[in-house]
Amino acid sequence: MERILRAARSAEYNAPFQANCLERSLALWWTLRLGGIQADLHIGGRKSGESFEAHAWVECSGQVLNDDADVHKHYARFDAPVVAIEADSR
Numbered sequence: 857m858e859r860i861l862r863a864a865r866s867a868e869y870n871a872p873f874q875a876n877c878l879e880r881s882l883a884l885w886w887t888l889r890l891g892g893i894q895a896d897l898h899i900g901g902r903k904s905g906e907s908f909e910a911h912a913w914v915e916c917s918g919q920v921l922n923d924d925a926d927v928h929k930h931y932a933r934f935d936a937p938v939v940a941i942e943a944d945s946r
Contacts, residue, residue: 860887861921877923881912884922888914895921900931 864884868875875883881897888895895916902909911931913923920927 857888857891857893857916860884860891860893863887864922878912881914881922885914888916888921896937898933898937900928900933902931 861884864880864887867883868880878899885895885897893916895914897912897914899910899912901911909931911923911927913927914921915937919925
């Protein structure tokens with residue numbers, strides 16, 4: 857899994873464009889799934905002044921992989937992962 861995380865970070869830093877959190881999280885989630893690693897894509901939201909902000913991240917066994925470990929303290933996470941399918945049901 858560490859190899860996949862390093863590759864994802866490298867792609868992020870070297871890409872010719874800046875991906876948003878949902879694009880980065882979907883790419884990581886999909887890559888982990890292709891590698892047979894069970895991971896969950898989460899989305900949370902918060903109100904900031906008059907606007908609503910959303911954020912996406914990936915967790916594996918309850919550990920946040922592509923964000924700060926306490927991201928759930930800053931965004932109210934939806935109760936269930938956005939996509940919850942088995943890794944082998946591709």
